[in-house]
Amino acid sequence: MQILDEIIAAKKKEIEKFKPLSPIERFEKDGFFWQISNRSLVQNLQQENKNGIIAEFKRKSPSKGWFKTKDLEVEPVVTAYNRMAAGISVLTNDEFFGGDLDDLIQTKVVTDVPVLRKDFIIDKWQIAESKAFGADVILLIAACLTREMVKAFAGYAKAIGLETILEVHEEKELDFICDDIDMVGVNNRNLTSFETDIKIAENLIHAIPKEKIAIAESGISSVETIVHLRQAGYHGFLIGENFMKTEAPGITFENFAKEVENRLSTNEKNK
Numbered sequence: 001m002q003i004l005d006e007i008i009a010a011k012k013k014e015i016e017k018f019k020p021l022s023p024i025e026r027f028e029k030d031g032f033f034w035q036i037s038n039r040s041l042v043q044n045l046q047q048e049n050k051n052g053i054i055a056e057f058k059r060k061s062p063s064k065g066w067f068k069t070k071d072l073e074v075e076p077v078v079t080a081y082n083r084m085a086a087g088i089s090v091l092t093n094d095e096f097f098g099g100d101l102d103d104l105i106q107t108k109v110v111t112d113v114p115v116l117r118k119d120f121i122i123d124k125w126q127i128a129e130s131k132a133f134g135a136d137v138i139l140l141i142a143a144c145l146t147r148e149m150v151k152a153f154a155g156y157a158k159a160i161g162l163e164t165i166l167e168v169h170e171e172k173e174l175d176f177i178c179d180d181i182d183m184v185g186v187n188n189r190n191l192t193s194f195e196t197d198i199k200i201a202e203n204l205i206h207a208i209p210k211e212k213i214a215i216a217e218s219g220i221s222s223v224e225t226i227v228h229l230r231q232a233g234y235h236g237f238l239i240g241e242n243f244m245k246t247e248a249p250g251i252t253f254e255n256f257a258k259e260v261e262n263r264l265s266t267n268e269k270n271k
Helices: 003-018 024-029 039-044 074-082 101-109 124-132 145-159 173-177 197-208 223-232 249-269
Strands: 051-057 087-091 115-118 137-141 163-168 182-186 215-217 236-239
Touching: 003 087, 024 124, 039 087, 039 163, 039 182, 039 215, 051 074, 051 249, 074 087, 074 101, 087 101, 101 115, 124 145, 124 249, 137 145, 145 163, 145 173, 163 173, 173 197, 182 236, 197 223, 223 249
Parallel strands: 051 087, 051 236, 087 115, 115 137, 137 163, 163 182, 182 215, 215 236
Antiparallel strands: none
């Protein structure tokens, strides 16, 4: 069984366990959804003079193992991210990524930039759950869903005030884009083999509708790569491992983000 199949099978069991305990109607009741007005990742990524980085908090990955132990506190890292990031992504999958919903809500409390819930969403219930625990943005992964599911999930997310990123890896998945999708993320990592190739983003940018904000995901570890992808048409860059594998993820991020902004500013002046 491929790792993606394992993740989805585990997620289905998790939903079967917790969905009866907190039905979607409970999440939707007045006062249970997060009361702070939503923060817009779309607006942040439209600011041309910013770095466009969505800094990710995750403790491990299925392919690389643990970057940080489970007892790593989320607050010091995301507080540093908050100073310069366009948004913050939080992995809420426990078994495969070492995260949980507490990480999400703690991030929302101590930051003021948009917060993305990064997980494997396969049920409408998870979208309501995301809103209840403080997410501003959700990720829909085309490889896990049908075209009909993407349309229904994106429509529901829009109705409850969430922005949506559709994650794709190959051109045929771009057919899943619908009106309620706000952003398109191109994952350079193959979710079955976990191999990474930045050329995936280079090849797909021309097929992404111009009205959808393009985000490059995975395999981004250099300022040069961000500059190159920005010139190609990407406005967002989701980066996690490059920061989380270091001794001080927050400091590593800030130094990297400053270098990106300096390079982009220099390029703009030299035009």
